[in-house]
Amino acid sequence: MTRPARSLFVFGIYLFGLGLILLLVPNAILRVFGAAPTNEVWIRINGMFLLCLSFYYVQTARKELTAFIRWTVWARLAVIFYFAAFVLLVAAPKALLLFGLIDLLSAMWTWFALKKHDVANPKRRVERVGPERRQRVS
Numbered sequence: 001m002t003r004p005a006r007s008l009f010v011f012g013i014y015l016f017g018l019g020l021i022l023l024l025v026p027n028a029i030l031r032v033f034g035a036a037p038t039n040e041v042w043i044r045i046n047g048m049f050l051l052c053l054s055f056y057y058v059q060t061a062r063k064e065l066t067a068f069i070r071w072t073v074w075a076r077l078a079v080i081f082y083f084a085a086f087v088l089l090v091a092a093p094k095a096l097l098l099f100g101l102i103d104l105l106s107a108m109w110t111w112f113a114l115k116k117h118d119v120a121n122p123k124r125r126v127e128r129v130g131p132e133r134r135q136r137v138s
Contacts, residue, residue: 001061001062001064002064002066002113002117003113003116003117004066004069004070004110004113004114004117005060005061005062005064005066005069006061006113007106007109007110007113008057008060008061008069008072008110009057009058009061009062010106011057011072011076011106011110012054012055012056012057012058012060012061013054013058014054014102014106015050015051015053015054015057016050016051016054016055016058018047018050019047019048019049019050019051019052019053019054020047020051021047022043022044022046022047022050023044023047023048023051024047026038026043026044026047029043030043032095033093033095033096034093034095035093057072060072066114066117069110069114070114072107072110073107073110073111073114076103076104076106076107076110077103077104077107079099079100079103079104080097080100080101080103080104082100083096083097083099083100084097084100
């Protein structure tokens with residue numbers, strides 16, 4: 001497994017664990033945020049979404065889908081900005097920033113791993129985008 005794939009694989013395992021907690025014992029996480037316990041289904045639905053996302057990340061890493069790995073960096077970098085906005089604008093608990101920090105650090109790990117991978121493997125794959133056009137995929 002390449003370094004970029006390994007970094008996404010580890011993040012996928014983290015998401016799997018977080019998803020399981022949200023699905024099975026969501027109030028454990030709510031306590032961290034200082035939120036009231038709930039019996040509503042919405043938090044378990046978020047756990048289900050994280051489990052599904054973790055499946056995509058783990059499978060992407062296993063299959064070494066570098067283009068998808070690269071796309072995840074941008075999405076994971078965005079999380080800290082969303083969470084910061086939630087804290088600043090809608091008074092979300094500051095503990096939310098901890099989860100955003102995990103996304104930020106893991107995205108940076110993947111990004112640096114991709115940079116090293118690109119230097120070590122300068123030949124870029126070319127794939128068809130349309131019947132007559134080709135596009136470089138990095």
